[in-house]
Amino acid sequence: xxxxxxxxxxxxxxxxxxxxxxxxxxxxxxxxxxxxxxxxxxxxxxxxxxxxxxxxxxxxxxxxxxxxxxxxxxxxxxxxxxxxxxxxxxxxxxxxxxxxxxxxxxxxxxxxxxxxxxxxxxxxxxxxxxxxxxxxxxxxxxxxxxxxxxxxxxxxxxxxxxxxxxxxxxxxxxxxxxxxxxxxxxxxxxxxxxxxxxxxxxxxxxxxxxxxxxxxxxxxxxxxxxxxxxxxxxxxxxxxxxxxxxxxxxxxxxxxxxxxxxxxxxxxxxxxxxxxxxxxxxxxxxxxxxxxxxx
Ligand SMILES: O=C(O)CCC(=O)C(=O)O
Ligand SMILES: [Fe+2]
Numbered sequence: 218x219x220x221x222x223x224x225x226x227x228x229x230x231x232x233x234x235x236x237x238x239x240x241x242x243x244x245x246x247x248x249x250x251x252x253x254x255x256x257x258x259x260x261x262x263x264x265x266x267x268x269x270x271x272x273x274x275x276x277x278x279x280x281x282x283x284x285x286x287x288x289x290x291x292x293x294x295x296x297x298x299x300x301x302x303x304x305x306x307x308x309x310x311x312x313x314x315x316x317x318x319x320x321x322x323x324x325x326x327x328x329x330x331x332x333x334x335x336x337x338x339x340x341x342x343x344x345x346x347x348x349x350x351x352x353x354x355x356x357x358x359x360x361x362x363x364x365x366x367x368x369x370x371x372x373x374x375x376x377x378x379x380x381x382x383x384x385x386x387x388x389x390x391x392x393x394x395x396x397x398x399x400x401x402x403x404x405x406x407x408x409x410x411x412x413x414x415x416x417x418x419x420x421x422x423x424x425x426x427x428x429x430x431x432x433x434x435x436x437x438x439x440x441x442x443x444x445x446x447x448x449x450x451x452x453x454x455x456x457x458x459x460x461x462x463x464x465x466x467x468x469x470x471x472x473x474x475x476x477x478x479x480x481x482x483x484x485x486x487x488x489x490x491x492x493x494x495x496x497x498x499x500x501x502x503x504x505x506x507x508x509x510x511x512x
Contacts, residue, residue, distance in 0.1 A: 218403060218410040222418065224250040225333060230340040238344060241421075245441030246403055248418040249337075249393070255329050259322035260368075260395060264460035267297075267308045268372045279320040283308050291318060294500070295367070302506040304373040304381050304448060312366040327368045330464035334393045335360060337421055338466060341391075345434055347481055355430055355486055357468020357476030359390055365467040373400075373448040373459040381445035381459070385503040385510025387424035388496045389467030394420040396461040404442040412443075425499065425512055426468060426478055429489050433482040442511060468492040 221241040223232045230249070232238045241247035251257065262280045271282025284306075287296040291314050299306045312331070315324040339360055342352055352360045359365075373381050381400055401420075402409040412420065428440035448459045468476040470493050478495060479486035495512070503510030 218244070218246075218405065218412055220244060220412065220415075220420075221247040222250065222415070223247055223421075225252045225336065228336070230336055238340075239436065242341070242423070242436060242438040244403075245439035246412060246420060246422045246443075248415050249333065249421050251417050251419055252329075252333065255333070256322075256326060257395060259320060259326045260330075260462055263308075263319070263323050264370050264372070264395075264462045265457065267370055268306050280323075286318065294496070300379075300504050302379055302504060303383055304375070304377045304379050305371045305445075306374060307372070308370040310368055315368070327366075327464065330368070330393050331366050331466070333419075334366075334391045334421075334464050334466045335364075337391045337393070338427075341423075341427065341431075341438060345431060345436055345438075345481075347430075348484075351481070351486060355479050355481065356390060356426075357470075357478075357492055358474065359466050359468055363469050363474070365389075365470040367465050367467075368462060369465060370462040371445075371460060373445065375448045375450040375458055379447065381447050383503050383508070383510060384442050384444045385499065386428075386440040386442050386512070387422060387465060388499045389424040389426045389465055389492075391427065391466045392422050392424060392463045394422065394461065394463040396420055396463075398459040398461070400446045400448060400459060401461075402444055402446060409444070424465075424467075425495065426492065429478055430481050432480055442509075467496060470496065 221237045223230050266277045266280040267283040269281040271278050284297050295309045297308050315327050397414045401412045423438050423440050425440045427438045431438045478489040478492050480489050499510045502508035
């Protein structure tokens, strides 16, 4: 699948050609050039180590030993999860916990990735002519630091005989994905197409909140179903296991925030339900043996 390429310009997103954004919003996925100021080293190290035992002598010891950090410690929907029907073991962490749980360089990287993701969200709202006065309500605060922002790490265990990561759509607005190993597939009609990683680039994809908001626009944005193929054990080549991670932007999910999902139609916002319930449903269905994480 040939995806469009964008770059981060002077505090806004830029596409390579006119019309490229329209292709990207239909594809639901595009590449963004890695901004020179965005150092990915800490995230890459965490992705390779979070699931390992901490060993005091190892140079990466701050980045290992996170299996014991579970939702009891860091809060609902967060911490370490080991799936049964998928090869993934994962680590989720929301912004409020970044500085206290992550090694400092990773907390800084997460914040930089958040800025790029919000820039993408604002770019779309502007392109679709959604009035600025509605942005905060429409995005559940996500445009203004009041959203829910989490970093998710995936380690694909090749010794587990299961799908890599089940079919799903991301729940929220924008995902900024670091996925360099191949195996990601996107749905295109009845077929599944490979997304081949483009060196020096991150992958952006849109989630369900964006699809719902824009579904009656004349330029709707797609949340495209995707999955990761089963990863096979390296046959003696010593190749490292597949890992990936992403920054996810959702509407504010704290109970007190009372945010809603909306569709924008006839110049107003129409209530389409609770984002918290939506996230819970889609996550639960994604990791069921027989389910799919769609809505
Ligand atoms: O590992 C990948 O390439 C994709 C991961 C993904 O889709 C997700 O974490 O939502
Ligand atoms: Fe995803």
